[in-house]
Amino acid sequence: MSTGIETGTGGLWCANQAALGTQAATSATSTLRLRKATDDTLKSNKTHGREPYVDGAAYDSSTPYVETVGGDVGQFVFQAQIETGAAIIARHVGVDTVTGASDPWTHTISTGTTNPVYQTIREKTGVAVGPYRAVWWDAIHNKLTWNIGQSQMVGHITSAIQCLKAAEIGSVTDPVATDSGTDPWRWGESAGAMTIATVAFPEIDGETIEMDRAWTSHDGDAIEPAFFVPGRGAITRTFSGAVTDTMLPQLLLALYGSSTPSAGTRPVSQPSFLALKSVYTRSATRTLTLDTPKVEVKPDDILIGTRPQGGLIPIAFGGQALAGGSPMMTITALTGQSTSYIT
Amino acid sequence: MPDNTESRFFELAADHGRDHADNPEPIQEVGVSIAVPTMTKGGELTEVSHGLIIGRADKLSKQLFARVIPDTRIVETSSHEVAAALLSCGQYVEIDPPTKAVIADHEKATRAHVDAMAKRDKQVEAGNEPAPDATDLPAVIADSNLTSEEQS
Numbered sequence: 001m002s003t004g005i006e007t008g009t010g011g012l013w014c015a016n017q018a019a020l021g022t023q024a025a026t027s028a029t030s031t032l033r034l035r036k037a038t039d040d041t042l043k044s045n046k047t048h049g050r051e052p053y054v055d056g057a058a059y060d061s062s063t064p065y066v067e068t069v070g071g072d073v074g075q076f077v078f079q080a081q082i083e084t085g086a087a088i089i090a091r092h093v094g095v096d097t098v099t100g101a102s103d104p105w106t107h108t109i110s111t112g113t114t115n116p117v118y119q120t121i122r123e124k125t126g127v128a129v130g131p132y133r134a135v136w137w138d139a140i141h142n143k144l145t146w147n148i149g150q151s152q153m154v155g156h157i158t159s160a161i162q163c164l165k166a167a168e169i170g171s172v173t174d175p176v177a178t179d180s181g182t183d184p185w186r187w188g189e190s191a192g193a194m195t196i197a198t199v200a201f202p203e204i205d206g207e208t209i210e211m212d213r214a215w216t217s218h219d220g221d222a223i224e225p226a227f228f229v230p231g232r233g234a235i236t237r238t239f240s241g242a243v244t245d246t247m248l249p250q251l252l253l254a255l256y257g258s259s260t261p262s263a264g265t266r267p268v269s270q271p272s273f274l275a276l277k278s279v280y281t282r283s284a285t286r287t288l289t290l291d292t293p294k295v296e297v298k299p300d301d302i303l304i305g306t307r308p309q310g311g312l313i314p315i316a317f318g319g320q321a322l323a324g325g326s327p328m329m330t331i332t333a334l335t336g337q338s339t340s341y342i343t
Numbered sequence: 344m345p346d347n348t349e350s351r352f353f354e355l356a357a358d359h360g361r362d363h364a365d366n367p368e369p370i371q372e373v374g375v376s377i378a379v380p381t382m383t384k385g386g387e388l389t390e391v392s393h394g395l396i397i398g399r400a401d402k403l404s405k406q407l408f409a410r411v412i413p414d415t416r417i418v419e420t421s422s423h424e425v426a427a428a429l430l431s432c433g434q435y436v437e438i439d440p441p442t443k444a445v446i447a448d449h450e451k452a453t454r455a456h457v458d459a460m461a462k463r464d465k466q467v468e469a470g471n472e473p474a475p476d477a478t479d480l481p482a483v484i485a486d487s488n489l490t491s492e493e494q495s
Contacts, residue, residue, distance in 0.1 A: 020391050094376030094392070095432045099360030099368035099416070101457045106368055108359045112431030115378045115392035230378075284363065327433035332359075342374025342394045 005129040012036045012076060013175040016091065016343065017118040023137045023165075024120035030343055031177035032087055034078040035184065037156055042123065042136055043074045044167035046223075070166035070224050071217045073136055079184035080146070080155040082286055086333035088157060090341035091117040092141040092211060093331075097340075104285035104334040107341065110327035111235065116140040116213060117342055121161065122170050133170035139163035140228070142215050146290070148187050149206015149240060155185035155280070162215050164225050185280045185288060193279035194239065196250055196317070204241040204317075207278055209290065211235050211329070235328050237276055237292050238318035243304055247315065250274070251304065254297040272297045276318060289332040294324040350403060351426050353435040355416040363463065366456040369449070370411045370418065373397040375432075377424045395425065415449035417441055 015024035015031040024030070046069045050062035078084065086107055090096040094114030099106045120137040143160040187206070194204040213233040220226030241247055249259035257268035276295045280288040296319035304313060321328040360368040374396050381391040397418060400410035409420035418435065420426055429435040441449075 016394055019393060090374070095428065095434070096374040097355060097360065097434055098371040098373070099355070100362070100371060100460075101369060101453065102460055105371060106360045106362075108355075108434055110432045110434050112428070112433055113378075114376045114428050114432060117376050117394050118392060330359075330433070338371055340372050340374025340396055342376060343396050 003129050005126040005132070007125060009127050010124040010131060011122075011174065012078070013122045013177055014088065014091075015120045015122075015175070015177075017120055017137065020118050020138055020164075023135065026122070026171055026173050026175040028120070028175075030341075031175045032084050033175070033177045033179050034076075034084055034088075035081065035179065036076055037079045037154075038077040040076050040158070041074065042076060042121065042134075042161055042167075044069055045071055045073045046167070066223050068219055068223055068225070070136075070163050071219075072142075073139075073161050073163050073166050075143075075158055075160040077156055077158045080148075080157045081180055081182045081184045082282065082288070082333070082335055083180040083182060083337065085146075085155060085157060085185060086288060086331055086335065087337075087341040088141060088159065089144060089146075089211070089331050091119060092144050092159075092213065094342070096342050098338065100338075103336045103338075105336065105338045107331075107333040107335060107337070109331040109333075109341075111211075111329050112327060115230065116142075116215075119161075121163075122175060124170070124174060133172065133174075135165075135168045135170040136161060136163045137165045137168070139165075140213070140215060143210065143212040143233075145211075146207070146209040148185065148190075149208075150187065151206060153187045155187075162217060162228065164217060164228070166224075183282075185282075189280040189282055190278050193277075193281065195275075195277045196239065197274050198277075201239075201241060201247060201250075203244045203247055204239045206240040207238065207276075207290075208240075209235065209237045209292075209329075235292070235321040236319065237295050237321050237329075238316050239276060241315050241317060243313040243315055247317075248304075250317070251302050251315070255299050255302060267299065272299065273322065273324070285334055286336075287332075287334045289330075291330045291332070292321040292328065293326050294322045294328070296320050296322060350419050350421050350440070352438050352440055353418045353420070353426070353429045354438045355418075356434055356436055359434050360416065362456050362459055364456075364459040366459050367416060367449075367452045368456050369414050369453040370399075370416050372399070372411065373418060373429075375425065375428045377422075377428055379424065397425070412441070412446065412449075414453040415441070415446055417446075417449065 012034045015028040017024045047067045049067045052062040090109045097108045119139045125132045141159045142162040145158040148155040214231030216229045217225030253259045254272040273294045275293045277291045298319040301316050376392045397409045399413045408422045409425045
């Protein structure tokens with residue numbers, strides 16, 4: 001008789017590495033225990049290739065070989081708690097200024113030229129069966145996707161990982177970091193604070209932010225990658241909502257350069273930019289602010305027309321975040337953590 | 344990484360790190376990932392990052408190439424890499440070496456911040472100032488967060 005592995009138990013942890021090539025210990029103080037929220041799981045990315053040859057037989061018996069291990073090893077999704085959401089974003093961005101003299105401490109994270117912080121990621125699966133403990137290290141949070149709204153009421157961050165050392169069997173000692181016990185950000189905590197050009201739009205029903213570093217890895221003299229190849233990433237932000245009396249002028253502005261275009265006005269040649277900002281408030285001392293002061297609003301996503309059955313016109317409002325005298329994106333988090341997320 | 348060039352000074356921009364009463368908060372510490380060009384075993388040039396924590400210190404030294412001037416919003420560094428990272432992230436502006444008067448102004452602002460926080464803490468303890476943002480939340484959300492707040 002067989003016994004299935006207990007997939008409902010185990011854990012997922014991320015820790016900062018002191019340097020590339022140095023795996024973070026299970027006791028590392030920077031370790032965060034993340035609340036994994038979907039079945040997405042990191043993989044070894046051990047891939048095979050085959051080369052056929054002629055041996056006189058009618059059936060192929062190509063020579064297999066291992067192409068690579070590591071590199072793009074997939075993604076995981078976690079609930080963004082007060083202690084983990086901003087911290088993982090800071091490790092993706094690579095800078096975090098902590099200000100204040102007592103709780104709450106203000107963490108300011110803004111995009112520039114800094115590199116991501118190397119990570120050691122551990123996952124444990126099972127209890128009586130296994131447990132299977134695997135480590136991905138010399139890793140980075142290559143692409144983060146923040147997703148929250150009416151269709152995703154709890155804040156999710158999807159982290160796509162790029163790593164040099166994949167699926168190593170981990171220490172039998174689990175990381176000491178435990179779940180903070182704090183609830184993740186909820187969509188309702190943004191009430192009245194989803195703004196376009198500083199004006200709140202209650203009809204906004206969700207937001208998505210993609211922060212992509214576009215790093216790859218280079219394969220050298222071994223099956224594991226030799227080093228990271230820094231890429232030129234991008235940040236894309238979208239508010240979802242509906243066409244309403246208050247949203248319509250914003251849409252017209254993007255298309256025509258005027259919120260009240262007169263008859264005969266055609267779409268203007270200038271692109272349109274707007275500031276998108278959201279603030280999630282748990283209390284006066286626990287907030288998360290996501291600020292993108294200049295977002296290209298893509299007019300080709302704006303479709304306004306009649307519908308045979310009537311009903312809502314959903315709208316996706318946004319595009320690529322751009323620099324314009326200020327960082328493309330600034331994240332401000334009020335937390336109880338007094339140390340930088342980069343440590 | 345330290346290159347022991349002349350010190351440069353960077354001040355946290357006015358719109359970052361402000362408390363509920365709009366007082367500027369002093370810098371506690373700065374974490375920054377510094378990229379350093381590195382040659383691989385195969386002879387290819389790449390960048391390797393080093394996580395650096397800039398803490399409070401009274402002065403720079405040969406070993407300490409970046410510091411936060413205590414009770415201020417000013418970072419001093421002798422490293423080109425740190426200077427470049429601080430400028431690029433858009434949070435800091437480069438300033439002239441701060442005079443005693445400038446530092447005194449920062450320390451005064453820090454005291455105002457500490458006083459404001461202490462005042463609010465007392466008001467909250469006395470129950471005179473319910474967390475304003477929590478009362479603005481929908482009732483269901485506010486209720487469901489009570490336990491979370493205690494935990495956080």
